[in-house]
Amino acid sequence: MLSPLLPLLLCVPLVSCKCSDPSPAFPVPSWTKQHKDDSLASTFHAIDTALKSIATDDQYDTTSFSVSLTSETETLWSHHHTALKQNATRPGTTHIDNQSQYRIASITKVFTTLGLLYQHSAGNLSLDDPVSDYIPELNSTSAIPWKDITLRLMASQLSGMPREGNWADLATTPFDPTSVGLPPVDREDLNLPACFDPEVFESCNWTQILPYLNNKQPVFAPGQKSSYSNVAFELLGLVLARVTGLSYEEYMHESIFKPLKMESTTFKTPESDEHAVLPLGQFFWDVDEGIHNPTGGIYSSSADMSVFLRYVLTHYNALATGVNWFMPASWTGLRSFYGMPWEILRTERILEHSNRPVTFVTKGGAVPSYFSRITVMPEYGLGLTLLVGGESSILEKIQGAVTIPLVRAAEGLVWQDIDTTHSGNYTALDKELNSSITFAASAATGLEVTSFISNGTDMFDTLLSTYAQLLGIPKEAAWRVQLTPTLLFKNETSQEGEIWRMQIVRERTEDGPIWDDFCLVDVDPVSYAGEPLNEVVFWHGERLVELSAFRRGAVDASNPRYHLGHITILAQPNGEERKYSPTSEEPAHTACMRHNEQ
Template sequence: MLRKTLLPFFTLCVTTAIATCFDLSPAFPVPEWPHGAEDLASVFNSIEKQLKDLIADEKYDAASFSVEVTSSSESLWSQYHTARKRNETRPGAERVDGDSLYRIASITKVFTTLGLLYQHEAGNLDLQSPISKYIPELAVNGGEIPWHDITLRTLASQLSGLPRDFAQSDLMIGPPDPISIGLPPASRERMPDCDEDSNFDSACDGTDLIEWLKKAEPLFAPNQQSTYSNLNFELIGLALERASNKDFKTYMRDAILEPLNMTLSTLDTPPDDTHAVLPLGDNYWGIEEGVQNPTGGIYSSTNDMSKFLRYILTHYNAIAKGINWLMPASWGTGLQNFYGMPFEILRTDKILKESTRPITFATKGGGLPGYTTLISIVPEYGLGITVLVGCAECGKLLSAIQEIITVELIRGAEEVLWRAVDKTYTGFYTATNEKLNSSLKLAVSPSTGLMVNTFISNGTNVLGGFISKYLVDNSRPWHLQLVPTLLFKDESGQQGEIWRMIPVYEREEGLDRGVWDELCSTDVDILRYAGLPLNEVVFWQSNGIVELPAWKVRMSRDTVEEDALVVQD
C-alpha cells in the first residue's frame, strides 16, 4: 500500500527534475588536441584568410596584432601582423611575432588573483578574511566603506562595491575641457597628486591609495552587486606584498613568471625596443604604474601568454582546495554574463550551428592607451586564446578578431570532436555473457550528442518501457543522452570513463514557451538500484567494453544484428 502511494510522487519528482533541461553540457570528454590538431588545419586557414581581409582595411594601417591558440599541452596556431604605419623616430620591433611585447593591461588581474590563490593555499592569506585584517590602516579614522565586510574573495570577484579608479578617468585632466561641456569650475582637493592626476610625473603608492579610500564612498554594499573596480586588485596587491614580504614586482617574478618560464614577461619597462610593439600616437609604453601594477602593469607576448593559459587549463581546479578558478562568482549585466575571480565569463548559445548547447568562455580583457588585449579560456574544449592588439585608434578591431577566431574555432572543433566521439563510442553492443539478452545501440549527432538509440536489458525494452513510463513526458520529444562526468574508475590497471545517461527533452520549433519553461535543475543522479546509480555507464576503452553497473552487465561491440534479439516491451 505504501509503495503504491509513493510511486506517483516519485514519478512526478523525476519528470519535473528534467522538465526543461536542453542541450546538456559537457557533451564530450575534454579533448587532447595535439593528436588531432591537423584536423583543425582548414579551420586555421579560414581564420587566417578572414584576419588578412580584416586588417587590409586602411583604417587599420597603424594596427599591429599577435594572436595565438593553445591546447593544454602546446600551441596549435598563431598569426601576427605588423602595422603598415609606424612612428619613424621610435618604430619598436621591426617585425611583430610571438615574442613581441604589449602592455596586457587588465589581464594582469588574472596574475594577481593567481598570486592570491597561492597565498591562500599556503595559509598566509585567507580568502574569507576581510582586507582590513591585512591592511588595518583602511579601518582607521572611520570612512564610509564597510571594510569588515569586504573579504579578499569579495575583492577578487568584483563584488566589493568600491569605486572603479582613484587616480585616473577624472575629467579635470581632460580633454575635453570640463567647462566647454557644461561642467562648473572645481578644485583638485579630492584628487591624488600622482599617476594620471599628476600628468604622470609620479606613480601612486600604497599610501596614496589608502588615504584616498578613507574619503571615498562605496557604490554598493559589499556582496550586493558586481561592478568593475581596479581598486580591488590594487588592494590585493598590497596584501600580497605584506604576506610575501616582497614588493609586488618581485613576488610576481618569483611566484609566477619565472616558474612558468615566461621569459620575456615583466612588470618593468623592457630595457630596449627589440620586442616592443609601439603604436603610432599616444601609448602607455614605459609608464610606471606603481600601486596600480596589480591591476594592469604587465608586459607580455602571445608566446608567454600561451604558457600561462596552458597552466590554467591544467591546474584551474587544483590551485587551491575547494576552488574551481573558472566558475562564476556573481552575475553581470544581461542573461549570459558573469564575474569570476576575476574572469569575465560569457555563456552563449549562438555559436554552434546544429545545437543551442551553451559554450562557456572565461575571459579577461584589458585596455590602456595604445593597447587592447583579451584572453579566452574554453575549458570544455581544452583551448586557450590570446589576442593582443597595438593601435592608438582602432576602435573595435580586437572584438572583430575575437569574433572571427572564436566562432570559426569552436565550430571547427565541434566537427572534429563529434567525428572522434562517433569513432570511439558509437555502435551496437551486446552482452559479453551470452546468456543475457541485453544490448545497447549508441549513436551521435551534433544536435543531440552521444545518445542511446536502443537499450535492451534481459529482453526488456528499457527506453520504451521503464524510462518512457516513469521518467519522461511522452507528449514531448526526448532522447536519452550520455554525458561525461570527467571522472574515472580504476580496475586491474585499466581506466574506465564514467558517463551518465540523462533523459533530455528536445526544443520544439515554433513552440510558444512560458517564462518558467527555461528553469532547469540539473540532476544527473536521478535513481539508484540496490545502491548503485541506475544511469551510470563506464567505457573501458582498452578492451572496447561498456559497463552498466546497476544493470549488472558488460557489453562489447558486436556484429549481431539488432533484429536477432528478442525484445519484450
C-alpha cells in the same frame, strides 16, 4: 497498478532539461598533431584569410596584432600582423611575431588572483578574510564597510568599492570641464593627494592613496551586485606584498613568471625596443604603473601567454581546495558573468546543429594604445591569446573571426572522434541474457542511447518512459536519452573506465512559456542496489561497456544489497577468456557488454 517509481515523486524535482542540452557533452579532447596538420588546417587557413582581410581596412594602418591558439600541451596556430605605418623615430619591432611584447593591461588581474589562490592554498591567508585584516589603514569610520569586504569578493568584482583610486577623476585632467557642460571646480577645494597632477601621468603611493580611499563612497554594499573595480586589485596586490614579505612584483616573478619560464613577461619597461610593439602615437609604453601594477601593469608576448594558458587549462580545478577557477561568481547580463576575476560568456548561439551552450572564460584589458584578451574554452581544452597595439575596434572583429569558425570546426571533429570510440551496439557477454544497448553520436544530439534492452525488457517502454513522466515531460512530447561525461574514471590512476551518466532530455522544437527556460540539473536522481541507475562506464581498451546498476547477483539476507554473485567472464577480442572476481586487484566488470565490431 502503482508505478515502482512512484515514491520518487516525493524527491525528484518536476523539472526536465528543457532549457538546453546537457553540458559538458563530451570529455575534453586531446588535440593531436594530426588534428593540427590535417583536420584543422583548412579552418586555420580560412581564419588567416579573414584576419588578413580585416587588417586591410585603412583605419588599421597603424595597428599591429598577435593571435595564438594553444591546446593543453602545445601551440596549435598563430597569426601576426605588423602595422603598415610606424613611428619613424622610435618604431619598436618592425616584424611582429610570437616574441613581440605588448602591454596586456587588465589581464594582469588574472595573475594577481592566481597569486592570491597560491597563498590561500598555502594557508597564509583565506579568501574569506576581510581586507582590513591585512590593511588596517582601511579604517572602520570610512563609508566603505571594509570589514565586510573579503578578498574573494574583491577578486570577483563584488566588493562594491569604487572603480578607481585616481586616473579617473575628470577634475584631475588638463581638459576644460566647462567645454562639456560641467561646472568649473577649484582643485584646491577637492582635497586631492598631491600626486594627482593633471600635467603628469604618474602613480601615487599607498601613503597618499589609502587616506583618500577612506573618504570615498561605496558603489554597492559588499556582495550585493557586481561592478568593475581596479582599486580592488590594487589592494589585493598590497595584501600579497604584506603576506609574502616581497614586493608584489617580486612575488609575481618568483611564484609565476619564473616557474612557468615566462621570460618575456615583466612589470618593468623592457630595456630594449627589439621586441616592443610601439603603435604610432602611443605614449603609455614607458609608464610605470607603480601601485597600480596589480590591476594592469604587465608586459608580455603571445608566446608567454600561451605558456600561461596551458598551465591554466591543466590546473584550473586544482589550484586551491574547493575552488574551480572557471566558475562564475555573479551575473552581469543574460549570458555573461564575472568570475574570479574572469569575464565569462555562455552562449547557445554559436553551434550550428545544437542549442548546447558553449562557455568562453575570458579576461580583457585596455590601456592607451594597447588592447588585449585571453579566452579559455575549457570544454574544448583550448586557449586563445589576442594582443593588439593600435586601434581598439579591431579586437572584437578578430575575436569573432577566430572563435566562431574555430569552435564549429572543433565541435565537428569532437563528434567524429566520439562516434568512432563510443558509438555502436553492445551485447551482454552472458549469451543467456537478452541484453543490449546501442549508442549513437552526432553534433545535433550528442552521445545518445538509441536502444536499450535489459533481460528482454525494452527500457524505453518501461523505466525510462516512467521517469520521463516524473520529470514532467508530457507523454506526447519527444525526448531522448543523452549521456553526460562526468570527467571521472573508475581507475583515476590509469585514466581507464570513463564514467558517463544518462540523462533524459526533452526535445525542444519551439519556444515555449517563459518558465521553460528554468532548468535544475540533477544528474544523480536514483540508484539501484547502491549503484547509480544511470551510470555507464566505457572501458575503451577492451571495447566494453559497464552498466553499474544492471549487474547479476543475489540478495544477501544479512546485508540487503545486491552484490556480485559468481565470477564474471569477459570475452576478449582474440577469443581468450579472462576471469575476474570481486576480490581481484583488477576491476570486476559488472553487467558488461561487448561492442559488436562492424
